[in-house]
Amino acid sequence: MHAAPHYDFAHATAALLAIAALLSALAVLAVKQVHEQVRVYAVLSLFAAGYTLLVGAERADVVLIVLGVWTAVIKVVVIPVAIDRQITRQISEHEVPLVVQVPMSLLIGVALAGLSYWSASALPIHGALLPSPALGMPLALVLVGFFFMITRQNVISQIVGLLVLENGVFLATVAIAPGLPFAIGFLLLLDLLPAVLFYGVFARLIAARARGTSIEDMAVLRG
């Protein structure tokens, strides 16, 4: 009798965090400024870290709690600050040219989210605390991340898109395989950091060479 309220609270909070994460992913589609895109990514990561901590607390799993804290430190603070300081201050244009404008991007984003929930409903799996279909929200993040990468002609935006996509995969791991050994989750996060720093160096090199971070400035390879 005592456990029921705790159970309901955890499920309700998880559902709220999932909705908030999904809305944050859609919000990335709505902003044109690269700085804003990075900040919205940080907010999305905060919800991802919150969900990880919640699952860890509900399962009394120290490993997941440590992973949640580690996620918060790396994805909410270190990566956004690294991108903000090392990359975006060095470029002249802060507004990203869009292949698909914001209203249409949002419509497509909502459609992709619907598609994700519809496809995930075919998979017979229960997620940790998440309402069914558990994979709906993580898949939506993956698809929105892909869409964002394809339609934003800017190297920094492409990094943000990749990070949104990676958050989707991370949330899928926590939701459907929370027992996946700590070493792997930790390695994935460790893997992310040098990768982002590498992207940063790369983006700076491209910006210096092509006098901008627009993808069109450097497109010479064809065929």
Add this chain to the structure above:
Amino acid sequence: MGAWLIVALALAFGAALATAALGDRRWSGVVSALAAVAAFAVALVAVFGYHVSRGRHAFGSAFFLDGLSGIFLVSVAFVYAVVAVYSAGYLLPGIGHVRLRRVYWPLLNLFGLALLATPIVANLGVLWVAVELTTVVSALLVTAEGSDPSLEAGWKYIVIGSAGLAVGLLGIVLIYAAGVPRLGDHYTPTYSVLAAAGPHLNRALVHAGFAFVLVGFGTKVGLVPMHAWLPDAHSEGPSPISAMLSGALLAAALYAVLRLGAVAQLAVGASYVHVLLLVFGALSLLLAGFFALRQTNYKRLLAYSSIEHMGIVSLGVGIGGPIAAYGAFFHVVVHAAAKTLAFFGAGELLSRFESREVDRVRGVMRAAPFTGTMVLLGALAIAGVPPFGIFRSELLIVTGGFQHSKFALAGLLVLFANVAFVGLYQTFHRMVLSRGDRDERATPRLTRSEQPLMAAAMLASLAVVLVLGLWIPGPLNELLHGAAAVIGGRT
């Protein structure tokens, strides 16, 4: 066996540290070449000295070697060795760029380390990390020359490759989740554990998981339509790196697909895995063949040829049955040797003519008979002309196709093997055997004698692809049968 595997990894890692400390010195090349050749020798001992065909663990469940991983380990170790030897000549002072020489050696050895680790780690999560490490390191190597096109190629590669690997990871997570009802919440996702639980894995999750794995890791393999990064990265990177990408990296990523495919077929049956491999394999063979015909850049032509050959391997495994699967794994080995030879030759052409354009390269045989001979033999080898090994592997796959009544697929392979032959032979014949003295733009900018280390690496690759075309040693034969029994050979 485990100790030998550790030694192989330690050699590559030690060489990375040593060359980072040495910096831009001639000794970096010597250290790397010695370490890579030693790592290859050690890999041969680990694979052939312990009869791993039926599968053996080492260091608890840290490493796992069976026929499948053995074939890929031998292939990537061979490519690492010949590329390091070739590079020691290619990057001698006065030949390469200073910037290139400074970063090249540590990164090459780290790349070698990640490639050696990929087929031997037992944990599927660690396998993903190893493949991801190959992406980060090799993308830097692609940009090592620092030109604008190489920067663009590196960017495309890192973005598309990383997105693909994220999808591949989602596939691994789904396959892990498929085992939770049987194996519990906390289990180590090794191949042996998942294979033992195979029939009890959640089928729907395995179906979805393998589809994600194929699309995700297939992006790194360069399977059509996820291949967009590959022609740019292969053509703009330094030629020895192009050889390593084509001969080893694509194979390592394909290993990940096949290892997870081996798990999937135990849960959902071989036909699902085979059909997906057939679809992507046939598409790659078809489209790469057409794209290759219209290339005017000889390195891009070789890149499209790599896509085609990865398609052939997928097709061979997908056809199924012991003969086609055996041929597919044999194709992995001979393609590694043939493609390194071809890219080494392309590197020589680029050094001498300072152009990647076919029309700017003429009269190679007159200007440099050894290089001309190697370039032409490399082209003939990858085009699948007898007596080279690729002819033999393609013949095995076609035979397997006919045996399993997959006539259309066998016919497709025969047709596109001929299309590839026409495209490659026309192009390389024109560059090597036509007279160059009538066109000033197509004469060599640099005349020098062949560098002995580069020549040795080319001869080693040639020897492997030629000898294997005529004779398959007993231990390799046993290993190939072992690989075919893991995936593809089951019907």
